[in-house]
Amino acid sequence: MNAIKNTSCSGAAADANYGGSATDVNCSGAAAGANYGGSATDVNCSGAAAGANPAKAADATVRRLTAPFSRDVIRSLHAGDTVLISGTVYTARDAAHKRLCEALAAGQPLPFDIRDAVIYYVGPTPPRPGQVLGAAGPTTSGRMDAYAPTLMDAGLAAMIGKGDRSEAVITSMQKNTAVYFAATGGAGALLSKCIIASETVCYEDLGTEAVRRLTVKDFPATVVIDCEGTDLYRTAPQQYRTVQEETVK
Numbered sequence: 297m298n299a300i301k302n303t304s305c306s307g308a309a310a311d312a313n314y315g316g317s318a319t320d321v322n323c324s325g326a327a328a329g330a331n332y333g334g335s336a337t338d339v340n341c342s343g344a345a346a347g348a349n350p351a352k353a354a355d356a357t358v359r360r361l362t363a364p365f366s367r368d369v370i371r372s373l374h375a376g377d378t379v380l381i382s383g384t385v386y387t388a389r390d391a392a393h394k395r396l397c398e399a400l401a402a403g404q405p406l407p408f409d410i411r412d413a414v415i416y417y418v419g420p421t422p423p424r425p426g427q428v429l430g431a432a433g434p435t436t437s438g439r440m441d442a443y444a445p446t447l448m449d450a451g452l453a454a455m456i457g458k459g460d461r462s463e464a465v466i467t468s469m470q471k472n473t474a475v476y477f478a479a480t481g482g483a484g485a486l487l488s489k490c491i492i493a494s495e496t497v498c499y500e501d502l503g504t505e506a507v508r509r510l511t512v513k514d515f516p517a518t519v520v521i522d523c524e525g526t527d528l529y530r531t532a533p534q535q536y537r538t539v540q541e542e543t544v545k
Contacts, residue, residue, distance in 0.1 A: 364412040375526040377519040387508040393443035407498035411451035419504040433484025434458040448472040460529045477517035490515040
């Protein structure tokens with residue numbers, strides 16, 4: 297139900313919401329974020345968003361973050377926050393997660409430093425001439441639920457994907473002070489424009505699912521589960537129903 301129209305930017309998203317839209321966006325990152333009924337229209341800035349409160353969409357602000365994240369930064373994030381991420385992000389899907397967890401179980405070092413790292417659940421398509429990567433939209437995060445707690449115990453700080461997470465993952469996030477962001481599904485071509493560099497780190501035999509080290513700039517995302525366990529996928533529908541009931545009255 298999200299809509300993105302007439303975008304000309306390095307990243308634009310109607311994030312994790314129902315009824316959110318971003319229209320005529322001319323910016324490096326814009327999001328109608330994690331809300332029901334929020335919108336961002338005619339935005340001309342480096343990043344703008346209609347935030348998590350459907351009654352105050354116009355008052356929302358965007359936070360700029362640099363990855364990797366300290367735990368203090370993670371503690372300052374709350375479900376519904378819309379962010380623009382720059383810095384280093386690693387890619388990994390389920391096949392790579394399985395190998396990383398097997399390495400940890402065998403007492404072997406991981407092929408990259410996972411402490412405070414951010415993992416984006418993506419398997420980008422091959423680049424066309426002049427591109428760093430092809431389309432780079434998020435995959436369904438539930439595929440990584442069996443492995444995420446192990447990686448968080450090893451130091452993983454943040455995950456980017458789409459869709460809800462299991463209770464075990466949320467409990468591990470609270471235990472390890474980690475955060476989960478949603479990126480916009482179906483906007484892979486736009487999101488890839490936020491990726492300014494890419495190099496393969498390991499598991500090259502997995503092809504598109506190899507682990508890559510990305511450098512991103514103003515990658516738009518929404519905090520959907522914070523380190524306190526607040527889950528926007530659960531709270532936002534109730535907020536929406538409350539607003540609808542008040543509107544009917």
